[in-house]
């Protein structure tokens with residue numbers, strides 16, 4: 100809950116957001132006005148509008164001021180569900196990025212093997228070694244282990260502002276069964292879910308996990324997007340009509356927000372399509388998507404906080420905080436990647452980009 104003492108600041112931020120979103124929506128530019136043959140034949144025709152988001156303004160307005168009256172936790176508590184024998188970097192990148200942007204607490208729920216490694220990367224992260232892969236579970240133990248995993252996560256779930264499912268999760272069937280139950284629990288608890296990496300593999304094969312859930316965001320890369328389009332729309336990806344295709348995809352999943360990563364990031368919740376194409380980095384080192392998923396978790400939580408202060412005001416009801424969170428996260432990552440590249444050139448790595456998250460945010464929304 101937000102403290103009364105900080106609500107005047109939040110009301111002011113909310114006013115600014117309403118002003119911004121008003122102009123943001125009024126300035127939509129029609130870039131697509133002819134429906135794709137195949138999609139329109141299947142789903143009916145529609146005119147798609149897309150906007151280059153005023154991402155820095157959105158970012159500035161949803162980032163909370165550093166108010167001395169706020170207590171630990173109010174700037175965000177997030178959890179990453181991911182980390183297995185193969186991948187320990189991805190959950191670390193997502194969880195540490197959330198902290199570097201400004202969240203107060205960042206948890207990681209991972210397998211027993213991955214936990215000591217992730218802890219050794221950073222003492223800031225709260226690491227729960229509770230997940231298990233099939234190789235370490237006997238058939239007769241499955242049911243009891245699944246209940247134990249769920250009970251452990253349930254102790255924490257309602258405290259989280261957002262969970263990120265998938266960075267470095269792997270694709271072990273038993274582990275994915277446990278994660279499906281964790282996602283159902285999050286949904287029952289109204290906790291937002293950002294789905295990335297192997298979480299998208301899980302969701303693409305079980306769309307009901309997110310379908311119609313307005314607090315979910317999917318962040319597919321090229322491959323993950325291709326699989327989603329094939330599953331939901333039943334076509335191959337058509338880059339000529341990218342905005343319209345994304346709109347159909349988001350509608351096909353019942354209004355879940357989708358952030359399609361690429362040269363430009365495209366974001367849709369089935370109502371609008373926004374684009375973030377500010378210059379980033381030409382380096383395509385692995386892990387940048389993981390930074391993005393942790394960032395979306397923080398910024399969408401902040402956007403929800405701002406909007407909830409004046410939720411009785413009907414003019415805010417059409418503003419989707421998950422979309423705002425995606426726009427802000429995409430802009431910040433791109434700016435940080437650009438700064439890191441200026442410094443490190445070909446040697447730029449994901450850890451370098453993470454080091455620039457703070458300076459990148461400071462340039463847009465100074466701490467004081």
Ligand SMILES: NC(=O)C1=CN([C@@H]2O[C@H](COP(=O)(O)OP(=O)(O)OC[C@H]3O[C@@H](n4cnc5c(N)ncnc54)[C@H](OP(=O)(O)O)[C@@H]3O)[C@@H](O)[C@H]2O)[C@@H](O)CC1
Pocket residue numbers: 185186187188189190265266267268269295296297320321322323385386388389
């Ligand atoms: N340090 C860590 O721990 C990291 C761990 N990570 C974790 O790894 C897990 C799997 O995620 P992912 O991204 O590797 O899986 P996916 O998207 O299936 O790609 C697989 C293959 O597809 C190809 N390919 C890629 N891009 C392409 C393109 N544009 N166009 C065409 N092809 C393209 C390329 O294949 P190649 O070029 O080798 O043939 C690529 O190798 C997931 O849990 C994630 O979180 C990562 O976050 C990174 C940092």
Ligand SMILES: Nc1ncnc2c1ncn2[C@@H]1O[C@H](COP(=O)(O)OP(=O)(O)OP(=O)(O)O)[C@@H](O)[C@H]1O
Pocket residue numbers: 296319320321360361362363364379380383384385386387388389390391429432433
């Ligand atoms: N061709 C590109 N040019 C500029 N930026 C890009 C390009 N492709 C991706 N990006 C940016 O890099 C970020 C990560 O996208 P990417 O497609 O690398 O995700 P990913 O494959 O999931 O990454 P990860 O290695 O973490 O799994 C996105 O925010 C996107 O804006």
Ligand SMILES: [Mg+2]
Pocket residue numbers: 295296320388389
């Ligand atoms: Mg990825």
